Structures are given as structure tokens and as C-alpha cells.
Amino acid sequence: MYTMPKFIYAMRGGPGATHMNSVHLASELKGYVPELKGFPTGVDGLDNLFFVAVFNKEGQPELQPLGGYPQGCVVHVTGIPDTGKSIMAEQFALKQASMGNTTCIVTVEQPAQFLLSSLKLRAAGMKLKFDELEDRIVLVDAAQNSVLRDDLSCLIDTLARVIKKYGVKVVVIDSVTGLYEAREMLARQTVRALYNFMKMWHQTAIFVSQKRSGHEELTAEAAGGYAISHIVDCSIVLSKKEILNRYDQSLYGLPPGEQVRLLRIDGCRMCGHDTRVHVMEIDEWGLVKVGSALQEFIQKRNGNV
Ligand SMILES: Nc1ncnc2c1ncn2[C@@H]1O[C@H](COP(=O)(O)OP(=O)(O)O)[C@@H](O)[C@H]1O
Ligand SMILES: [Mg+2]
Numbered sequence: 001m002y003t004m005p006k007f008i009y010a011m012r013g014g015p016g017a018t019h020m021n022s023v024h025l026a027s028e029l030k031g032y033v034p035e036l037k038g039f040p041t042g043v044d045g046l047d048n049l050f051f052v053a054v055f056n057k058e059g060q061p062e063l064q065p066l067g068g069y070p071q072g073c074v075v076h077v078t079g080i081p082d083t084g085k086s087i088m089a090e091q092f093a094l095k096q097a098s099m100g101n102t103t104c105i106v107t108v109e110q111p112a113q114f115l116l117s118s119l120k121l122r123a124a125g126m127k128l129k130f131d132e133l134e135d136r137i138v139l140v141d142a143a144q145n146s147v148l149r150d151d152l153s154c155l156i157d158t159l160a161r162v163i164k165k166y167g168v169k170v171v172v173i174d175s176v177t178g179l180y181e182a183r184e185m186l187a188r189q190t191v192r193a194l195y196n197f198m199k200m201w202h203q204t205a206i207f208v209s210q211k212r213s214g215h216e217e218l219t220a221e222a223a224g225g226y227a228i229s230h231i232v233d234c235s236i237v238l239s240k241k242e243i244l245n246r247y248d249q250s251l252y253g254l255p256p257g258e259q260v261r262l263l264r265i266d267g268c269r270m271c272g273h274d275t276r277v278h279v280m281e282i283d284e285w286g287l288v289k290v291g292s293a294l295q296e297f298i299q300k301r302n303g304n305v
Helices: 006-012 026-032 085-098 112-125 130-136 146-150 152-166 184-200 246-252 294-301
Strands: 050-055 061-065 074-079 103-107 137-141 170-174 204-210 234-242 259-268 277-282 288-293
Touching: 074 085, 074 184, 085 103, 085 112, 085 130, 085 137, 085 170, 085 204, 085 234, 085 288, 103 112, 103 152, 112 130, 112 137, 130 137, 137 152, 146 152, 152 184, 184 204, 234 246, 246 294, 277 294, 288 294
Parallel strands: 074 204, 074 234, 103 137, 103 170, 170 204
Antiparallel strands: 050 061, 234 259, 259 277, 277 288
């Protein structure tokens, strides 16, 4: 006879059980509400695009910069190829490691040794000594291990061991798309399981996902395309705009052939955030930097400011 696993039985309740232990007065949860704290992103210009509401000396509520991604947030970074997703994720990993938070990077596309060489370059660009961070960066190489890539329960089991063994606080997965390649109907299920896992282990995480170029730029649909953004706490969409015609040329004040990189925080349910499209650049060290809002950029290029 089939016996129900214990946890499912507990969830459904035994004979006469109710679900009243899942019902709480807000006041009873007071001591359990996590404090809203910023985890610096390692990306110039991004930390201050997240806000927190505080009461000032006069007792009035006001918004203040949070100083990073909200602690405990699962951030989804998405965009078409070559928009800077991996770079942003690496910058976060390096910054967090430099602040003493052990960081696990699950590399699904790039073998660990190649990732290591780009991490070293970016650390130098961020003026961080990579050898001082080496013991706080754990690489899980799912690019060269098809079991980790294809079997979600194996990956989750490995991650739990890694978090326990190394005291990991931050997880980067680059990319979740690589975990459901050619099985796109599994996208939501995969991301949901990983999201729940990060929450259970109190991790602050970045999930990178690939967007198909067919999806509309800078929209929620763009964010993974398979409603991943409904699962995660925060979505950031990256894109690039090629200046190819006279209209773009006069709008952006740039010659044909130039490129404008763009970033938008598409949504974040854990805190307030800037909702505008911002220009961003990737500098010669291969570091992402977020600049002014696109509107201000256009006004400046056209000499209106
Ligand atoms: N050292 C560098 N100097 C200038 N640009 C760089 C450097 N390293 C990477 N880039 C730019 O960043 C882009 C790749 O960013 P990446 O984060 O790997 O993209 P993806 O969104 O596909 O993950 C490259 O196409 C290149 O334009
Ligand atoms: Mg990438």
C-alpha cells in the first residue's frame, strides 16, 4: 500500500487536524519580520536605485536609498546575449565576498576555470585582491557536470551541502536557463524550486536568465519569457540599442553604429525602487556601471540641459 510521505501528511493534516497553525495575527509575527538591509551590488550607480521607507526625526515617513539588493532577495537578471548579465552577477559575487559573505557561484554555461579568469580580471577592475577572496568564493561547475545541470534534485542537494560546509550567504546561478534548456515547460517549476530553496536557506541570490531576442525589450515578458518574474522577488532587465537610423541618431544624439546599453529594474516586491530606464556602460575592465536615467541622458546629448 502507498504511504504518504510524512511531510505531505502533516501538510494535509491528520484526522481532525486544522490549519490554524498557519494563521497569525500580524502582531504575533513582529519578532520574525526580517530587517530590510541592503546587500551592495558591486555595480556603480545601482545600489541607490533601491529604496527603504524610514521615519525621520519629525516622525514623517521618507524614502532612503537601501544601498544594494534587499537582503534575502532573489534577484532575476535577464536580457539577450551580451548585455552584461554575467558581469553584473560576477560583480555582486566579488563585492559580497570582499565584504566577508561567502558566495557560491553555480556556473552552468562557462566552465569554472574560464569563469575564474574573468573573475580575476573584474576583481582587479574593482580594486579587490582576488587572492584574499579565494576562500570565500565557491564554484559549482554545472557546465562540465551534466548531472548537476539536468537533475534538479542533485543540484539542490549539492547546494545544501555547499551552504552548510562553507557557510554560504550569497548564491549566483548563471544561468537558470541552462538548467531547462530544450525543456522550457520546466522553466517555472525549476525556478520555483530554486527560489523556495534560497528562501529556506536565507540566501541573497541572483538568477541570470537568457531572454530570446523576439521578446519585447525591457518588459516583464522579457524577463525569462516563461513568467519567471512572477516567482522571483526582483527582476532587472538589460538590453542594448543599436543606433541604425536617422530617428535614433537624432533622438539619442549619437552617430549610426553606436550602441546604448540600457538597464531597468522591472519590479521588486521587497522594497521600493527606481522604475526608469537607465543607460549603462561596460568599461574597459569589463565592469558594468549604471548611469543616468535615459530621459536625462537624451536631454543632455541633445544639449537641452
Ligand atoms: N574587458 C572588457 N572590455 C570591454 N567590454 C567587455 C569586456 N568584457 C566584457 N565586455 C562586454 O560585455 C559583454 C558580455 O557581457 P556578459 O555579461 O558576458 O553578457 P551576457 O549578458 O551574455 O552574460 C561583451 O559582449 C562585451 O561587449
Ligand atoms: Mg552570460
